[in-house]
Amino acid sequence: GDSVTQMEGPVTLSEEAFLTINCTYTATGYPSLFWYVQYPGEGLQLLLKATKADDKGSNKGFEATYRKETTSFHLEKGSVQVSDSAVYFCALSDPGDTNAGKSTFGDGTTLTVKP
Amino acid sequence: DAGITQSPRYKITETGRQVTLMCHQTWSHSYMFWYRQDLGHGLRLIYYSAAADITDKGEVPDGYVVSRSKTENFPLTLESATRSQTSVYFCASSEQGVGGELFFGEGSRLTVL
Numbered sequence: 592g593d594s595v596t597q598m599e600g601p602v603t604l605s606e607e608a609f610l611t612i613n614c615t616y617t618a619t620g621y622p623s624l625f626w627y628v629q630y631p632g633e634g635l636q637l638l639l640k641a642t643k644a645d646d647k648g649s650n651k652g653f654e655a656t657y658r659k660e661t662t663s664f665h666l667e668k669g670s671v672q673v674s675d676s677a678v679y680f681c682a683l684s685d686p687g688d689t690n691a692g693k694s695t696f697g698d699g700t701t702l703t704v705k706p
Numbered sequence: 707d708a709g710i711t712q713s714p715r716y717k718i719t720e721t722g723r724q725v726t727l728m729c730h731q732t733w734s735h736s737y738m739f740w741y742r743q744d745l746g747h748g749l750r751l752i753y754y755s756a757a758a759d760i761t762d763k764g765e766v767p768d769g770y771v772v773s774r775s776k777t778e779n780f781p782l783t784l785e786s787a788t789r790s791q792t793s794v795y796f797c798a799s800s801e802q803g804v805g806g807e808l809f810f811g812e813g814s815r816l817t818v819l
Binding site: 625627632636637640642686693695697699 | 739741746747748749750751754764796798803804805806807808810811812813
């Protein structure tokens with residue numbers, strides 16, 4: 592079945608540091624890829640997405656590029672802020688899945704940014 | 707207000723009791739989902755629904771029951787709660803199936819004593 596593997600956390604960075612959170616996936620079909628963010632006490636919300644190979648999703652200074660050859664979708668940000676402290680989830684939606692329509696999530700990576 | 711709302715936000719119950727978590731969305735999205743979030747497991751799909759009166763099992767359906775008589779509501783029932791069902795439960799909806807963005811509720815934190 593489909594799976595998403597994320598870099599283990601927690602990750603602690605100083606403000607203005609560079610962020611990378613690795614994400615790789617396995618899928619039956621040609622999936623769409625997502626990054627969701629969960630702020631403390633809240634539900635998840637979409638951060639960015641990409642639907643085909645070499646697409647780059649971007650939002651709020653975060654970027655991720657759909658790499659089909661390496662089955663990866665790593666999240667990056669050039670300069671993190673304290674307000675970026677949250678849990679980040681990589682996810683996929685696979686048309687080849689027998690339960691097409693659902694999304695599969697990674698375990699989440701907790702990011703803490705210190706002033 | 708438009709959106710997706712879950713109730714109750716917090717619930718403490720005892721082993722063996724029946725518990726229902728409610729989920730309501732105002733967008734008329736076709737797809738609705740229930741996930742549970744546990745440390746070390748990320749989000750795991752319990753049940754999902756592609757439309758009213760259509761539901762299907764996800765990854766961890768045992769011990770749970772769902773119904774979808776109306777498009778906007780998707781309640782999740784724990785028929786006889788167990789301690790292993792202590793978790794945070796998230797309801798989500800999506801306008802489309804594959805490739806669609808999920809919109810999440812704020813979660814329901816359930817503790818089973």
